[in-house]
Amino acid sequence: DQQVKQNSPSLSVQEGRISILNCDYTNSMFDYFLWYKKYPAEGPTFLISISSIKDKNEDGRFTVFLNKSAKHLSLHIVPSQPGDSAVYFCAASALGGTYKYIFGTGTRLKVLA
């Protein structure tokens, strides 16, 4: 049972435009979320996090939005750059529960120059 889902396996976006990556979760206990970026042959790199007390968190070109009622979060990258081409994973955990992060299956983003 996949508790964290990224339903789009891939996404192509023109350079300079907005990239929107989506993530859905089923466990209502999840209240802390992370986004990671992964290049081939490298480990995942932490990008941005959000806890359920917020509905938005920004860090430079990256913004994460959380809709708790819909159990949905999204990562916006504006403007998209060719160097953003990578696989993006969302991960979820419960602050009051165990340490364990459940990862989504990933979305491959390709930013076209």
Place this chain on the structure above:
Amino acid sequence: DTEVTQTPKHLVMGMTNKKSLKCEQHMGHRAMYWYKQKAKKPPELMFVYSYEKLSINESVPSRFSPECPNSSLLNLHLHALQPEDSALYLCASSQQARAGYEQYFGPGTRLTVT
């Protein structure tokens, strides 16, 4: 410094071999993790060490044996592996073994079992 290092980068081993994967971090983190990642799949947690003690074993077969010699080092000893164990093995660390702390990953060891 947010670096986690792993050696070797690549490893090919036969089913009767014994080998070890190594992981190191110097961020003062007290939690370290081993993950396994197969192609086109998310990372799957294998083990968690908290303050150098094994706190979680996610029902991993005994042919994988973790070891945490000190707060900066984490090893994964491999013995009698199967071809289906071929995968990318990722090490990660975080300040504490709790949600709310991001995990920093190493580049991984690409393991092939022949």
